[in-house]
Amino acid sequence: MSDLLERLRGRGWRMTSQRRVVAEVLDGDHVHLTADEVHARAAGRLPEISRATVYNTLGEMVALGEIIEVSTDGRAKRYDPNAHHAHQHLVCTSCGTIRDVHPTGDPLSDLPAAERFGFTVSAFEVTYRGLCPDCSA
Amino acid sequence: MSDLLERLRGRGWRMTSQRRVVAEVLDGDHVHLTADEVHARAAGRLPEISRATVYNTLGEMVALGEIIEVSTDGRAKRYDPNAHHAHQHLVCTSCGTIRDVHPTGDPLSDLPAAERFGFTVSAFEVTYRGLCPDCSA
């Protein structure tokens, strides 16, 4: 499983117990945890890990492109380990649940040159909003 | 000019000097100001206006659909008076400048039923990112 740890080691990371547990928390499932949720889970395995270290580690992993920072609302950012498979997000407007979705179509080709105002456009995100099955029941 | 004030009056708003200046700051240009920027401009006309009132008024206008709340980064939300003409945003990753853009295509029709997971999808936002002419020079 832990491709993530392998890649980090390969990038010359000093492998500390803190970085290991943060990577383990994120690796695997396609979850979208806040920094404090990551901290809580990491502290389950390594009680003395600090909030600052979790923030530092998440920031480094984002810079390396190993995880993605997602801010769907004005609340806490969420960290997404599914960085190697392009996808968009579907958010429940009631409970905040997030699902990965894979729309067809290419928003970049839907933005004519006349609508780019001289920008060098390099990325896009699409956020879909609606009610999840539980909340619409 | 002040369609906004007219509509608010029509909705039964008690018209206070505070609400008037907030509406005046937002009305007109297609700007994307933060709450504190709105407060600063409002205070130019009405020095004793409080931050709380600006936040209250913006929140009410959002609830009425007269303005739109935009959070493109993890920073302060921006308030967009261009609520009556659907559009998306193009954000400079370097300086944060925001431009209104009008992509062709319909992201909703690009999301197959199989990718909706039982959600009732009602809205979407597309955020384009890149370097503005100034920052790419």
Place this chain on the structure above:
DNA sequence: TCTTGACTTGGACACAGTCCATCGTAGGAT
């Protein structure tokens, strides 16, 4: 003009995130 409930105010509070001085340790050097 009077009355009243809607609105405003300033300050305390909460949450998310950053910064920094100091301490600890991973991992290369010997």
Place this chain on the structure above:
DNA sequence: ATCCTACGATGGACTGTGTCCAAGTCAAGA
């Protein structure tokens, strides 16, 4: 196996953004 040291961890102070509240003010209908 031990030493060294630069990189990383720590916790607490600090900042930015936004919310809440009790008390005071005022818009507008009677």
